[in-house]
Amino acid sequence: MEWSESISIAALGSHLLVGLSRAMILFIVTSGLSFVLGVLRVPNVAHGSLYMIGAFAAFSIVNALGGGAPGFWAALVFAPLIVAGVSLVAERALFCHLYEREHLMLLLFTFALMLILGDLVKMVWGADYRSIMAPEFLRGSLPVFGSPFPKYNLFLLIVGPVVAVGLWLFSTRTRIGKIARAAAVDREMVGAVGINVSWVFAFAFVLGCFLAGLGGALVAPTVSVTLGMDHDIIIEAFLIVTIGGLGNMWGAMVGSLIFGITQSFGVLFWPQFAIVFPYAAVVIVLTLRPKGLLKSVW
């Protein structure tokens, strides 16, 4: 037990910000997972692999364009699109034939997809550690609470809420978003009023995977991009979705905040067992609110 001595307000504040920016990445990835879970009712185990592909694709794009700001912006746009393309192919070629099957079979399919995508990434990019630099204007740090805080994390703190609002507007204000929400609640009725449910599912799946790719592209400058990223993120994403309420976008936000902040405060208070804290938080939440904090769409 090595409790850190004299935890100052400044340290608390900067860890809070680190936790918040981590939560934004988690939210972007998790909201995609939650969207797929809500509409298709499938826990997509391959979501983490798509996140990893997003990060690797961002690495390739940034390197191809010379590592400057244009490369970074191009990566943020095209890496998620590449991921969306991959998921569209997987969905239309294989997944769409399975919707009538048993739930566990769908889970099994996404697991198989995770195995395949993981090895494809190994084939294309190899097993080395990769890293990319954030563009010039996002490098370095700004003083916040008297201690330096990386600019890139502040950037994430802006992107996260923008994605959240965008997703909210999309699902409440656009026609296709409304259809997707309706399909989440009662898919038979949606089919009965003459909407092609299969394509709604495809769209939801691809959008969810797009968000995974976006998360991957955004996280790439802050971590070393490597195989095994998929395993680390997917379990966190699942737990966040569960404590937030399955399929609920704001639940994903709340869950991400809990997860990110307990993680960074864990680092502050008890570094050796920092990874235990978020899991403990999940256990506490699920013990008190077995169905998650916010209303599930199931």
Add this chain to the structure above:
Amino acid sequence: MRQAITNKNPFLVTAGILVFLACLPLVLPKFYVYILSLIFVTALLAMSLNLVVGHGGMYQFHHGVFYGIGAYTLALVLTKTSLPAWIGFAAAPVCSAIAGLLIGLFCVRLTKLYFGMLQISLGSLIWAIAFRWYALTGGDDGIHGIPIPGWIASISNSYYFILFLLTICLSVMYLILHSPFGSTLRAVRDNPERCEAVGINVRFHQLVAISIATFFAGLAGSLFVVVEGSVFPDLLFWVLSLEVFIMCLLGGWFTFAGPILGAAIIVALRTFVGVYTEYWTLILGIILILLIFFLPEGVMGFVEAKIKDRRETATRR
């Protein structure tokens, strides 16, 4: 003729298989005996999972944790204490069963996916502790070079030891599943509401099933230590749990022996495909997808359905 084969006393068939397996170390090279031992251990793990998944209908997503707890218990008894080895072998399944009961107490309040998710988070908690508690568990390195008692240290001796225990465990599981308790468990799986209505205590039955399954998983974990001589946190990681889940589905989760077949297929694939290519998980993934599309009942389920068909056409004639 074909009917005569399939209708033979299953007891005789089992005895025949056992005699065959017992003779194998005499002719096979050591490496294959080692692989067979590993298959037996994994088969026991998969069978124990199938008790709760196939027969209990619970989404036991993090079964690997109990396997890991068994392995770590034996490893710790052998390395950190001077107690005789048999205490370790007894403690491993008991500790697993206690952990299973405790985690189960939280989980049975929920159903299906929520059950699985809560179990994953509780299991990950245990994984995270083992991963970081360097003083006790060796952290991410694990514990290596565990002193296995001399009488099971050689590969063929450990093979016989594992085969012996596997036989006993499978017999016990068979008896449990064919007892009134087993039938009640399947009734709970198929319709929990109705069971509740006729006065069956659903959660109690689920908890007992979880405890039994985790008991056997812990035993499998201790046997893993006998085979490998080391433990590491990956035994507690959720990827292993999903792999075991796949074994059940692959072999056929509504059959008795399906998980054994699934375990054998996956361990053999990893060993032999892994020799030729580093992309063995790609091949596993492709096989899984083919399986989902063409054999949704699992390999064993498919075989059993075929045998049933044959029998029916035979009797009709």
